[in-house]
Amino acid sequence: EVQLVESGGGLVQPGGSLRLSCAASGFTFSSYWMSWVRQAPGKGLEWVANIKQDGSEKYYVDSVKGRFTISRDNAKNSLYLQMNSLRAEDTAVYYCARDLRSYSSGWYDYWGQGTLVTVSS
């Protein structure tokens, strides 16, 4: 059974940092593009970043570029999101999601349950 389990969320002050993790199981993690998608309270989904199977390609939404870094450790079947210089508008539930295809299709067939990040003083 495919499972994605996020962790690392919490309350952080503006300007602070947080590292999210996503533990994958039930599939060959190293064969898939992976993404982070977030959802602010009461708002819609927003794509944040994605990473190629070997980590050689990474892409970000403009609003987090230079502040967030996506990475992965295929040996540990884990996906990460390092978030620096956090702002109030980064407050959201952060989901990790698996791309359905071996290329970056943007079709996400499995999602984690999400981890809440709250940026507030």
Add this chain to the structure above:
Amino acid sequence: SSELTQDPAVSVALGQTVRITCQGDSLRSYYASWYQQKPGQAPVLVIYGKNNRPSGIPDRFSGSSSGNTASLTITGAQAEDEADYYCNSRDSSGNHGVFGGGTKLTVL
């Protein structure tokens, strides 16, 4: 443009057919995917590509695309279909994802 536009809310009578649309320039180049999200839950993929349903998704869900518009059709809507629906595609560069603003479906 990297934006996808959806109607904020749509309603349908129980057992009737409803179409939810998504507009955006990138849809001329890339197929959309559609997600159902119920309160407090993670999104669930219901349609991807030209018109593909993941395993376990009822066949009353179908997808289509024409020009800059992608559509999700629910034929014979059920009470359990009441949810938020999001379309998703890639932007014009092909490297970034983009979601529509979501459509809240009410089943009357």
